[in-house]
Amino acid sequence: MATTAPATSALLELRGVDAFYGRVQALHGVSVTVGQSEIVALIGSNGAGKTTTLRTISGLMHPANGSITFGGQEITKTRAHEIVALGICQSPEGRRLFPRMQVIDNLRMGAFTRKDKAGIAQDMERVFVLFPRLRERMTQLAGTLSGGEQQMLAIGRALMSRPKLLMLDEPSLGLAPILVDTIFKTIQEINAAGTPILLVEQNAVRALEVAHRGYVLETGNIVQTGTGKELLASPDVQRAYLGM
Amino acid sequence: MIGWFRRVWENDPRKDPNAVVYFLLAIFAVLFPLFASVVTGGSPNFLLSVAGDAGVYVLLTLGLNVVVGMAGLLDLGYAAFFAIGAYTYAFIASDHLAVTPLQTTLHVPFWIVLLIALFVAASFGVILGAPTLRLRGDYLAIVTLGFGEIVPRVFKNTSTWTSGVNGISALDTPELPIWFKGPWSGDPLAVVQNFKIFDPLGYYVIMVVLLVICVVLVRNLQNSRMGRAWAAIREDEVAAAAMGVNTVQAKLLAFAIGAAFSGFAGTFYGAKLSLVSPENFGFSVSITVLVMVVLGGMGNIPGVMLGSLLIYLVIFMVLPSLPDTVTSIANAIGLTGLTQASGDFPGIGEFAARLKFLIFGLILVLVMLLRPQGLLPSREREQELTKGTHDDTIIEDVQAETG
Incomplete structure (x- = not known):
C-alpha cells in the first residue's frame, strides 16, 4: 500500500462503480462513502439501483468498473463469503430468512464466520434484549413468525456477525406502521452502540429522519447528496419522493 | 459418560420420538440374531444374511440423506458411488488384478479397504461435484442421473480391467486377526488367529458396528456448524452465501460425505457377496435409496433408517x-x-x-x-x-x- 491514504477516514468507499445485469447497466459511476459510526441512507424509487449497490458491496455481484474499498482494503472483486468475514453484513431485501430453521439457528447462522463462543453468546443476548419477542420464539421455525418478527430476526441475524458495517435493505417493507416505528428506533439504538449502518429504503421520510447523511439514486445515478435534514428539506426530494 | 446419561434423561427421551426410535432400533439390532434363531427353529443364517443386505441399504440411505435431506441436493446417481466402493474392494482384495494388464494381485485386508473405499468414493464425489455443484436443483439432478448411468457402463465395457458383464468374483473374505471361539458357536473355548468371517452372523455384527459408527458420525455432522450451513443452503443458497457460508465448498463436502458412505456400503456388499457385477448398480438402486430417504422422513436420521428398513422389507421380502x-x-x-x-x-x-x-x-x-x-x-x-x-x-x- 504505497499509494497515498484516502483523504476521508471513510470506512466504506465506492468510487465510480458501474454494474451490469447482463447488458443492462444498473449503476452508472456510483460513488458512496460511509464513515465510522454513521447512518447513511440510500433512497430512490423502484429500480433506481439501491439494491444493486448493496449487492455489489456484499460481493453477490461485482462492478464492471470502479472500485470498492472497506477499511482501506480493496474488496472490488472479493467473494461474498470473504466479505462477510471482513465484517460487512447485509440483511437482504425480502429478509431471506431460513424459513425451516429455528429462530435460534437463524441467529447462529448470522455468526457463521465467527469462532468466539463467548462473544456469540453475548451478542445473542444483545439481540434478545433488542427484540424480546425473538427470545419467546427461540425454538420456533422462522417461517412461522409474523412479518414483523421476521424483520426483527433478519436484523438480529445480521447483528450476530458483529458487523463493522451493517447494511439493511428495505427493513420497513411490508410492515404495519407501528412496527416501522419500532424497527427505526432499533436501527438508531444499534447505531448508537457503535455500528455504522448503510440503509436502503423506499420510505424516504423515515430513512432520512434517522440518517446522518443520504444519497438519492435515480436510474443508477446519484443525483443528490447531503445530510438527512438537507435532503428532507430539498424541494427536488420532496417533490419526487415525499409527495409534497 | 454418566453426565451424558444424565443429560439424555433430563431431556426426557420419552417425549422425543427420535430417541424412542433409536432405542427401539438398538434393541432390535441386538435381539435380532436371537429372534431369527427362534423363529426359524435354530437356523437363523438366511434371516441374518437378509438383515446384512438390508443394512447395506440403511448405510446407503444414511449417506444419501446427507446429500438430499440435509444439504438439499437432488442426487439421482447415487448408486455410482456404491459401485465405485464395491469395485475398489474387488480390485484390491481378490486375484482379479492378475487377469488385467497389471498381472499382479493385491490382497488388502477388508478393514483397510473400508477406509480406502471411503476415500476413493469421496474423491469421485468431489470430481463429479466440482464442475456440477454450481448447478441448481433440476440441472444437478440430470447431471447426477447421467453419472449414475455412466459409471456402471464404464465397468461393463472396460472388460480388460473389469471382466465386463461377468463381473469380478471370488473376492476375499474379511478376516479378524484374533477371535474367540466358545460354546456360543458350538466349539470349545479357544483363541483363533486369522479368523475368516464366513457366517452371516459375522457380517451382521460388522454391519451393526458400521451402522453405529455412521449414525454417530452423521448425527454429529447434522448438529455441527457444517450441518447448519447445509440446512441454510437447502433453505436459501443466496442468503447462506450472505451469511458467509462458502456454498461451493459446503456442497462439495456434503457430496463427498454422501459418496463416502456409499463406498463403505459398496465394500461391505462386495465382501459379503464375494462378487461384483455392473448389473447390481443400476438406476433402480439409486431410486430405491431415494425413495427410502423421502418416505422415511427427509433429513431425519432415525426416520430414514426406519424408511429404508421398511421399504427393504416390502421390496425384497413381502x-x-x-x-x-x-x-x-x-x-x-x-x-x-x-x-x-x-x-x-x-x-x-x-x-x-x-x-x-x-x-x-x-x-x-x-x-x-x-x-x-x-x-x-x-x-x-x-x-x-x-x-x-x-x-x-x-x-x-x-x-x-x-x-
Missing part, C-alpha cells in the same frame, strides 16, 4: 413372497378355485406376481398421501406442515407485537 402368500391364503379360506388358471385368469398366485410393482407403487402413493412429511419426519418438517409458514403480517400479530 413382494417376492406375495404369490405364495396369496395362494396359501386362498387355499386356507377355501377358495381353491382361485389358485387355478382359467381362461385369461392365470391363477391368483401368478396374478399377484404380475401386479407386484403396481402394488408397490400403490403403497408409495398411499404413504405419501397419508404422510407427506415421511414416516418419521424431522421436527422442522413436521412443524412446517402442521403450522404452515407465512410471510405476511396479520392483524393479530400486529396486536400481539404492539400490545
